[in-house]
Amino acid sequence: MFAYYLKVAWLSIRTTPLLSILIVLTIAVGIAAAMTTYTVNYMMSKDPLPGLGDRTFIVQLNSWGPEKPFAYDGDEERVTRFLTFQDAHNLLAAKQAKYQTAIGGSKDLVYAAKQSESQAQSKEFLTVTVDFFTMFKSPFLYGMPWSSEDDAKGADVVVISKRFNDELFDGKNSLGENIMIGERLYRIVGVLDTWPLLPKFYGSSYEAFQHTRDVFIPFYNQINNEILAKNEIAYRCWKSPDDESVKAFFSSECTWIYFWVQLESAEDKQRYMDFIYNYANEQRKTGRFQREGYHKLRDIQDYLTYEEVVSKDSKIGVWLAFLFLFVCLLNCMSLMTAKFHAKAAEIGLRRAIGASKQDLFIQYSCEMLLLGGLAALCGLLLSFIGLHVTKEAYSYLDAELMQMNATLIAMTVLLTISATLLFGLLPIRKAINIQPASQLKSL
Structure with a gap:
């Protein structure tokens, strides 16, 4: 049954290609901005000596x-x-x-x-x-x-x-x-x-x-x-x-x-x-x-904080990037609402011939899942491009700062899909609550 819902969701995406592409690209741009900034900040802030950071100290007399x-x-x-x-x-x-x-x-x-x-x-x-x-x-x-x-x-x-x-x-x-x-x-x-x-x-x-x-x-x-x-x-x-x-x-x-x-x-x-x-x-x-x-013994993390190695500006930059992602997701919510509004007659017909709200919810959730997966792939691609551009622009910095590890890649995919599903809930709810009678009259 899940495979059937995915097939129907894919057909739905193909019937509204422009809106679907706009949704994917909007989410992808927001994700790329957020994860590019977060990756650099994460690599700057990570523990340089895992397992030894709290046992390694600078001596200050x-x-x-x-x-x-x-x-x-x-x-x-x-x-x-x-x-x-x-x-x-x-x-x-x-x-x-x-x-x-x-x-x-x-x-x-x-x-x-x-x-x-x-x-x-x-x-x-x-x-x-x-x-x-x-x-x-x-x-x-x-x-x-x-x-x-x-x-x-x-x-x-x-x-x-x-x-x-x-x-x-x-x-x-x-x-x-x-x-x-x-x-x-x-x-x-x-x-x-x-x-x-x-x-x-x-x-x-x-x-x-x-x-x-x-x-x-x-x-x-x-x-x-x-x-x-x-x-x-x-x-x-x-x-x-x-x-x-x-x-x-x-x-x-x-x-x-x-x-x-x-x-x-x-x-x-x-x-x-x-x-x-x-x-x-x-x-x-x-x-x-x-x-x-x-006189002091400071461990590595304490010393990095003491020396303000990671500036407050870089942390503010991460918050601004995620705020930009939030704005992108709000725009996507509007696009999703428009997408489902265009399918109102189809939804009314399906409701009239026996489709339940649960069936429609699963179908359109699968559609959001597919859109989120496509957005995740595009977002990763744009993130890699953004990190490469950053590496070229700041060539004096260690290239390791501008590389996503497996954890960050998985985080990007999960964040994209989760955010797409979350911000798609309201448009889906509005769509499945359409009264069949009001739409069947327009058919």
């Missing part, structure tokens, strides 16, 4: 001077996201977390050793400790992270991205090859595979949705070789370094290093909090940490 932090408008509880090198070094040496990483960075000319310097590219690179790759589940296409020994001594080794490997070595296995970073020669020990980590919470918020950095070198390599481009990194100083040298900057109270730890349980978190408070008290005795308390 209130190492500021006696005056209020000028950058925070007098908010006592706000502390800088960065640590000084002295504090990062001390926390690394203490080894109080299962995994821990200090993250610095700089910028320099980078090129393959076989290339000429004229082919060099200016690259921002990260300097990290070896736990970085384990903590954040970095996938490797070739090789692996550098060794603990290379990490401790700050060896001249490097991990590069798949994208950069494609540029320099045509995608071939480049392990053992050398690249120049500034004036130093580095040996490639690993090549990262495509890394769908979004948002990239571990660094600057403005990079959260951009491509993965192309170059990673040991943190202590940066320190030992005094590599720093101060105009290319974010830092804050409550007291100026002794002089303009890089060494003086590293030894100063300037904060510029991200420090992340991964802890196993709530008990471990409390133990680590006790540790950093005890550490801060010890530093106070030496004349540092002149403001008490407000």
